[in-house]
Amino acid sequence: KQEVTQIPAALSVPEGENLVLNCSFTDSAIYNLQWFRQDPGKGLTSLLLIQSSQREQTSGRLNASLDKSSGRSTLYIAASQPGDSATYLCAVRDDYKLSFGAGTTVTVRA
Amino acid sequence: GAVVSQHPSWVICKSGTSVKIECRSLDFQATTMFWYRQFPKQSLMLMATSNEGSKATYEQGVEKDKFLINHASLTLSTLTVTSAHPEDSSFYICSARDRTGRGGYNEQFFGPGTRLTVL
Numbered sequence: 496k497q498e499v500t501q502i503p504a505a506l507s508v509p510e511g512e513n514l515v516l517n518c519s520f521t522d523s524a525i526y527n528l529q530w531f532r533q534d535p536g537k538g539l540t541s542l543l544l545i546q547s548s549q550r551e552q553t554s555g556r557l558n559a560s561l562d563k564s565s566g567r568s569t570l571y572i573a574a575s576q577p578g579d580s581a582t583y584l585c586a587v588r589d590d591y592k593l594s595f596g597a598g599t600t601v602t603v604r605a
Numbered sequence: 606g607a608v609v610s611q612h613p614s615w616v617i618c619k620s621g622t623s624v625k626i627e628c629r630s631l632d633f634q635a636t637t638m639f640w641y642r643q644f645p646k647q648s649l650m651l652m653a654t655s656n657e658g659s660k661a662t663y664e665q666g667v668e669k670d671k672f673l674i675n676h677a678s679l680t681l682s683t684l685t686v687t688s689a690h691p692e693d694s695s696f697y698i699c700s701a702r703d704r705t706g707r708g709g710y711n712e713q714f715f716g717p718g719t720r721l722t723v724l
Contacts, residue, residue: 499648529712538611538698538717539649584648592639593713595648 497522497589501596509604514572516599518585523563530559530570531584533598539584543570575603608632609701611716618689619724626684626719628699634679635701639713640672643696655682679704689723696720 498521508514518528527546531539543552543559545568551560556573572579582598608631618624628638636657641649653674655661661674671693673685682701686693700713 531715536696536718536720539715541712541715544712586649592651592654593649595650597646597648 497525497587497594499585499587499594499596501583501585501599503599504597505600505602507602507604508575510575510577512575512603514570514575514579514601514603516570516572516583516585516601518568518570518596520566520568520587520594522589523566525563525587525589527588528559528561528568529586529588529593530557530568531586533582533584535582542583572601575601577603577605579603607703607714609699609714609716611697611699611719613719614717615720615722617722617724620690621688623685623687624689624721626686626697626699626721628682628684628701628716630680630701630703630714633701633703633705633714635682636679636704637702638676638682639700639702640674640682640684641698641700643698643718649698652684686721689721691723694721694723 500519529544530542545552545561558571561568580603582600584598586593586595610629612627638655640652643649652667653661653663655674655676657676663669676682698718700715
């Protein structure tokens with residue numbers, strides 16, 4: 496059974512600092528890994544999707560890396576802003592379903 | 606594009622009653638929809654996978670007689686929580702997979718979620 500872990504569970508940084516969020520998974524036989532953003536009481540917004548054959552994906556200030564062999568992914572958010580405050584979830588897709596981590600709740604202080 | 610809606614966005618009901626939650630793909634057809642449950646500060650847990658025109662596949666530990674899923678069309682799936690109890694209070698999120706494979710990699714598109722509170 497796939498287990499997805501996100502560390503830390505919560506993170507508070509001053510505005511402008513770079514964010515580093517970690518995700519690890521136990522079974523490396525995945526199709527892809529996806530990072531989501533979730534605002535309080537809301538659904539999920541997809542941020543980046545990395546295929547198992549890829550090493551990283553970039554979108555604006557966001558960069559996600561994937562090391563499938565070691566079961567790790569890292570989401571980097573450059574020059575954080577208060578609007579980046581949210582919970583970030585990673586999810587890995589195996590044969591048919593997504594397995595989610597519990598998320599990292601980020602607070603960016605103005 | 607790739608918009609998924611849920612209705613209602615929140616619902617409060619009395620213990621013992623049944624509640625129906627709808628999940629719709631607005632601009633695409635979804636042969637497969639997924640239902641997740643999320644408790645506070647916990648990850649999303651897959652409850653079941655529903656395929657249009659066939660019975661849903663439930664994850665281990667999910668009571669199929671309590672959580673009835675119907676996927677009668679390519680744009681609509683419903684989750685009915687029967688005889689709801691306070692422990693069923695949770696955030697329910699659906700997702701849908703575009704039958705044409707939009708997203709390129711069988712990506713799931715998520716709805717905004719439904720907050721269920723059972724008194």
